[in-house]
């Protein structure tokens with residue numbers, strides 16, 4: 001029979017994402033509702049390894065639903081990749097009386113959870129939190145919607161100055177291995193071209209598209225580039241390449257960088273975080289373990305770590321076609 005869950009630990013790990021605080025709040029409040037003790041670990045796996053934790057009650061999470069970042073802080077722990085590190089973490093969980101863990105983070109966090117759950121008898125549940133939206137087993141990750149809105153807001157501002165000066169802007173957005181942010185913000189902000197890691201359309205096509213847009217009378221343009229795009233050139237090299245080949249363009253580059261990870265979470269991300277984390281607590285109390293929660297077709301679901309981590313979250317390439325049509 002599964003061990004009774006009396007204490008649940010929670011942590012945030014990997015790149016922070018807006019809505020992580022709403023997620024922590026939902027875990028702490030759901031624990032209070034179900035009379036379960038809640039313990040927050042600082043800096044993800046690193047806090048588990050170092051025994052850096054605090055007891056959380058319903059009031060510990062007051063007024064954080066609207067705050068960006070994570071009150072538990074985040075880290076990418078190298079030590080947790082070693083068996084010795086994981087042993088220390090397991091020992092500290094035992095010392096703190098933790099019966100189960102909720103891990104809020106991206107695929108790196110889930111991989112850590114998958115290994116840990118195979119080595120130790122501590123049930124874990126993953127909650128997808130990353131701006132990249134690159135996790136199978138959910139249509140949306142916590143933080144993605146807010147990041148998209150941040151990007152759109154920034155691109156709209158850049159469009160103002162691009163238009164005033166008749167310039168071409170290359171705007172780099174985050175997404176090391178995934179083009180979700182680039183593709184959706186590119187369509188939403190009316191970009192001329194969108195470069196994503198999933199589809200290398202080639203440099204010739206870029207030049208052709210820019211020539212076409214000049215001919216059609218456009219005086220300014222926006223090209224959105226995912227940081228992981230596969231053209232073989234970084235955003236500055238792309239700008240140089242276009243300047244060399246199309247000298248009638250006045251080219252500038254903006255790298256949006258970490259501003260995309262900050263800010264108050266959108267209503268969508270707060271609601272998503274709340275739904276997923278209440279479910280995570282309830283699943284643990286029902287004896288479930290070693291799964292991730294996600295939102296699929298607007299239903300909260302659970303998927304085993306093994307399945308979630310071996311699957312891929314496909315980008316909607318139809319959006320590239322839409323973008324093509326609309327940038328005419």
Ligand code: F6P
Nearest residue numbers: 014015016130131132174175176
């Ligand atoms: O959290 C995901 C992400 O923001 C990626 O889009 C980006 O490539 C990476 O994290 C940046 O990581 P760091 O904060 O370590 O620079």
